[in-house]
Amino acid sequence: MNFESYDLTLNRSNYVRCELGWELPLLFSQKLDDYDLWMVWAGSGTMQLHDGNIELHPGMCIWMRPGGLYLSQQDNTNRLGVSAQHFDLINPSTGKRPRDKDLPPQVIHMPDIPAITGTMRTIARLNTVGQQARNKTSKQALASAQLLMRGLLMEVCYQAHVPKLHLSPTDHMHRSIITQLAADMTASPQDIDSIESLATDAGYSPAHFSRVFKHIMGISPQRHLMESRIHRARHLLIETDWSITRIAQVMGYNDVYFFSRQFKQITGQTPSSVR
Template sequence: MSAVDYTQPASWDRIIGLLEGAVEPRPSANCGRVQCAADWQWRPRLHDYDLWLALRGSGTMRIGPEVFPITPGTLFVLRPGDTGWATHTPDDRLSVVYLHIDFFTGEQPARIDATLLPARHVPFHDPTHLDLLLTRIVRLVAARQPLAAVEARLLLRQALIAIYQQDALNHGVASAGLDVRIEHVVAQLRSAPEQRLTLEQAAAQAQLAPGYFSRLFTREMGESFRAYALRCRLERARHLLEETTMPVGRIAASLGYESTYLFSRQFKQHFGCAPRSVR
């Protein structure tokens, strides 16, 4: 149960104040993306905050007196002082991405009012976007590039925004106010970018004329349908480049590209670097 009343505009004002104010969320070096061992058990005694997202597998987590099932897309927002335990099914081992974070005022750690925090248990129907954000942060924490820490902190704010929006949605409040017809299309584009959904097909799914659908999509999402679909494909490509050993040509083909050259050109235009340089 969330302590935040998402139906109240004042609650959103406080959340915005938290994410834009003097208190800065920062990732710690205690983070990773792992598959748990068959005999894995976890008994946390937390001194900081922890974002813990299940990607695959099944299990159970207890936090204080509450017990929650763990399934793909289950996010736990743990906080200082939380205790409990977690186990998983050895034949269905958990894969998770976890990120310990803290909040700072200047260089001093700060504790956040509990009424400003999302629920401890935040299920995601489609965790793809959050997975990409958290995984990218994990990689940046380990990187030595000059701007890695800056990018990691910016992405952490994006991740927290996504968590607040999902927590609100789980409590019956569509925080982004996205038209449900567009929301369904967006979910498909993000979960299956390789399907190459055309504007006409998407409009038919939304039961709208293509011209009206195109205008509505741009108004709701802030970019055109084609630009958003391309971004979803390229973000999935980057995820595959970072998380698998698939050759560039095979990744391009899996996302519907007939030409590796075209894929590489679009990737470089979007991310500012060639696909091979990501590895």
């Protein structure tokens, strides 16, 4: 699909962990008047489409479109984490949306959950800033969000045409567990006590967990947790007036100097320079 032929408009953005009892009712489908790129980053559930039911798990991406059917329920013992980007694509020459046959399939599996999740969180944040204010900064935020969204849609289209791996039930189980844990680490790194406890809770020995995690994610769990903590710390430095010491402690660092060294290693900046 050639996105250059279409004007992109970002509408609502959302990034949430669904509440107990949450469901997506028929009214949602009936009122859907734009596209909604809907991706699961945590939890499990089911969704009913016109052509059947699908299981929801981390990495599932649904390109919802007007006229479709999207009824969803979650497993309340494993609540869904979802990012939703409402948007529109209009050809300025014709004033029309793309034909359905020119769009990718409605359901696409996105393999690199932490990267995609980070992009969608950034789009949601920038779009919120852009929609709520009317000044130069908000216009820049909205323009950045639109550029990121174009890149994300191109990645979705690419993944829709990449040959899929034929996994054994055991490999699929490992991939499902690890990708969800990676998403949880990205979303709430401050809640992870240690890689050892995470591995034990998931039913792995620490050594086996590290091997499986790196095989699936391409990065060690220790490195992924460190990067997730540092990226979250960077957001807190920008968005709050908390002291560097307090942010370090919230992210699980007892030594603020060690935190500062890791922060510079990951971001290329010192914590104080971010402010």
